[in-house]
Amino acid sequence: MPLPRIESLKPYVPGLTIDEIRDKYNLRNIIKLASNENPLGASPLVQDAIARYAPFSFRYPQGGNPRLAAAIAARHGVSPRSIAIGNGSDEIIDILIRIFAQSERHNIVCFDPCFSIYPIQATINGNMLRRAPLAEDFTFDFSALLNLVDAATRLVFITTPDNPSGFCPARENIAEFAASLARQAPQAYLVIDEAYMDFAEDEKRLSLLASHNIPANAIFLRTFSKSYGLAGLRLGYAVMPESVADLFWRVRLPFSVNILAEEAGLAALEDEAFRKATLETVSQGRNFLASGLAGLGCTVWPSAANFLLFKLPPGSLAAGQCHEALLKEGIIIRPLGSYGMDDYLRVSVGNPRENGIFLNALAKIIGERSCQSLQ
Ligand SMILES: *Cc1c(COP(=O)(O)O)cnc(C)c1O
Numbered sequence: 001m002p003l004p005r006i007e008s009l010k011p012y013v014p015g016l017t018i019d020e021i022r023d024k025y026n027l028r029n030i031i032k033l034a035s036n037e038n039p040l041g042a043s044p045l046v047q048d049a050i051a052r053y054a055p056f057s058f059r060y061p062q063g064g065n066p067r068l069a070a071a072i073a074a075r076h077g078v079s080p081r082s083i084a085i086g087n088g089s090d091e092i093i094d095i096l097i098r099i100f101a102q103s104e105r106h107n108i109v110c111f112d113p114c115f116s117i118y119p120i121q122a123t124i125n126g127n128m129l130r131r132a133p134l135a136e137d138f139t140f141d142f143s144a145l146l147n148l149v150d151a152a153t154r155l156v157f158i159t160t161p162d163n164p165s166g167f168c169p170a171r172e173n174i175a176e177f178a179a180s181l182a183r184q185a186p187q188a189y190l191v192i193d194e195a196y197m198d199f200a201e202d203e204k205r206l207s208l209l210a211s212h213n214i215p216a217n218a219i220f221l222r223t224f225s226k227s228y229g230l231a232g233l234r235l236g237y238a239v240m241p242e243s244v245a246d247l248f249w250r251v252r253l254p255f256s257v258n259i260l261a262e263e264a265g266l267a268a269l270e271d272e273a274f275r276k277a278t279l280e281t282v283s284q285g286r287n288f289l290a291s292g293l294a295g296l297g298c299t300v301w302p303s304a305a306n307f308l309l310f311k312l313p314p315g316s317l318a319a320g321q322c323h324e325a326l327l328k329e330g331i332i333i334r335p336l337g338s339y340g341m342d343d344y345l346r347v348s349v350g351n352p353r354e355n356g357i358f359l360n361a362l363a364k365i366i367g368e369r370s371c372q373s374l375q
Helices: 018-024 044-056 067-078 088-100 119-125 141-146 170-185 242-251 260-270 274-295 319-328 352-374
Strands: 083-085 107-112 128-133 153-159 189-193 216-223 236-239 308-311 345-348
Touching: 018 107, 018 319, 044 216, 044 260, 044 274, 067 083, 067 260, 083 088, 083 242, 083 345, 088 119, 088 153, 088 189, 088 216, 088 236, 088 242, 107 119, 119 128, 128 216, 141 170, 189 242, 189 319, 274 308, 274 352, 319 345
Parallel strands: 107 128, 107 153, 153 189, 189 216
Antiparallel strands: 083 236, 216 236, 308 345
């Protein structure tokens, strides 16, 4: 008999893939702006590293990924003993929940809406979920979050910049919340998911990880999936207290990060030129898309990430219809029903060509609709 909580589980809803849409609509050229992937593709240094290490695919990777941990630690100026590495940061989220909160007596606190892996993995592991609504404008109500915390709280998850809104709270506010959490629930850890922090214009000022006073209860999640362009290889990492990292490495399956992903991660950290080009492409593309969407009458939320949250103009078609109409044009963006945000859409920042094609298609779809309503 499966566990009832597993039988009633709603699975993670990923962005549609290019293959799915190609087959369904019989299209040749498809633009995917649904999963916040890198607009420049994979770095040439990464592709070389994968080719060079392909002959070693028959070997097991080295346990504990020590070379990659050292390179990541150097990038952040922390001890290698505080680094955890996983098969995507998704795996790290799951392991943290399993380390700290395996029973129904413990609760996990997060915002609603939030990145759905937190509630899904919490539910799989049998934990009670407590969720504080985001403010109307998608900013964080930290006091509502703190109100949900008690002696049974083990983990609190926040995302900054946030997905799907792009909102980035001031790091002073996060530091204050971490301090309040430490007073109210000294047993709990604050997991700060910074998957998109690289794209924030002023990372040094916005990330607590870059500050001199890292709170003792903070765990920072980062990923190679977005700014480093390795989403398909599955590689994420975290900076955490050494005592927690020690537990992490005992729980993680010994070889969950494969040999090519590890080499790709090392090469990606070396490729400063690619990283710089990515950040510039995203910064310019984000401005271009934000003003283009606003020009079409859409409401666009300010974003520090590589995507934009938007709403169609009042009286225009429904978000779901617009998503379908774009699919027929070969453009995949992200509907947000799985976040409980039926009226909203999220578009990843693509390269200049993709951004232009997307805006033109959207203008056509919105325009056709307003002609129809005049008839
Ligand atoms: C994309 C994303 C991640 C990264 O997940 P990986 O498993 O590392 O690919 C983590 N958190 C959030 C909020 C994300 O949007």
